[in-house]
Amino acid sequence: MYRVILPLLLVFNLLFTGCDDLGELAEHWPNTDFTRRTVPLVDLEIIEAKDTFNAVNHPKKVALNRVKDVDEEDAVVSVALGGEVCAYPKRLSRGWVNDTLNGVPIFVLQCPLSNTTVVWERPVRRGKPLEFSPSGIIRGSEMLVYDDQTESFWQPSTGECIVGDYMGAQLDNIPCRVESLERFQTHNPGAKVAVLQRKVRRFFINGKKDEDAVWASRFFDRASEDYFGRLKPTTLYPLFANEDYDAEKEGLPQDALVVYVPSLEKAWDLELLKEQRSLQDHNVVITWRPGMVSTAFGMSGRGSIDIGNLVVQKRLENRELEDIVYNVSFMGAFREIYPDLEVEH
DSSP: OEEEOGGGGGTOOOOOEEOOSHHHHHHHOTTSOTTSBSSOGGGOEEOSOTTSSOOEESOEEEEGGGOOSOOTTSEEEEEEETTEEEEEETTTSOSEEEEEETTEEEEEEEOTTTOOEEEEEOOEETTEEOOEEEEEEEETTEEEEEETTTOOEEOTTTOBEEESTTTTOBOOBOOOEEEEHHHHHHHOTTOEEEEOSSOOOOOSOOSOHHHHOOOTHHHHTTOOHHHHHHSOTTOOOOSEEETTOOHHHHTSOTTSEEEEETTTTEEEEHHHHHHHSEEEETTEEEEEESOOBOOSSSOOSTTOOBOOEEEEEEEOTTSOEEEOOOEEEEHHHHHHHSTTOOEEO
16 A cells, blocks of 8 residues: 655665554554454554654743754744643654643644644543554554553544544544744744753654754664755655555645645645635635745755745634644645545645
8 A cells, every 4th residue: 555755765674564464463562452443454554663763751841042953944833722832843853742731731743754743632541641652553654643551543634543442532633833933933932842851863854964864773774975965855755655646636746735624624735825825715714924844854944845834713703813723744645544535726
């Protein structure tokens, strides 16, 4: 179902294993109840051992003027809850963060495979909030996450538990914005930024090869200056290609970025939003402004793609605007999770 895009074979030393029987999964995941599942086992593909990647748990938060190693145009995930606002820089996170904001346990997820970025409220089970970590297993071009209590598997783009004790459970999404640090600072001058207290492995290309060009030593131990020299700084690199994707039928390449609004069950090509700058559909208003660079498999910093700042809001009865949940992902990954949903372009 998947194939690794050829240039990445130069640096990845991965063995992709489709799971068509329970034996291998049970060996790696003895605490997961595979009898409870909503998807066939063959949909699950092991790309790394459990806990090869770990979530960041309860990072330190500092004032904006104390943030290092993040450029003004770099992407952050901003979350506002009950008057408390925090930014989670994509550059400084592994992609998965368990935290608490204004007393609410949250999970900030930035899937490095599909570009999916969501924030969930972590539910309380058995007297404590669940904590989530990346599983090393993919489905639909997304890396599944698992909870620490039952090791059930959860799908990033939908927030649904697809395997395990919590099968069928649905996590509550919290509205967030993916925006530049500069834009976040402009609108939230007194807010905090979550930072890591130690260096961690990076799962994305961040362009600062002199500082930390080789991340995740098991994955990138063969990375070289020659390889980085061949990367096109204006190209996104989704890790997986959907072999069933029909670009001619869709009218979009599978590495195109699409914006999905669950409340409308509609999606738009990001390039369309760039052209229009503002779009209204029913009571939903989407605006796009330039000034945020990509950190998802593209080169961050000078010369990288300007993904831009998206704000997705609904207009209330009093005419005020309120942020709502949205998601930006690669078209190929989006189509695997939502095979029948129309994408306007």
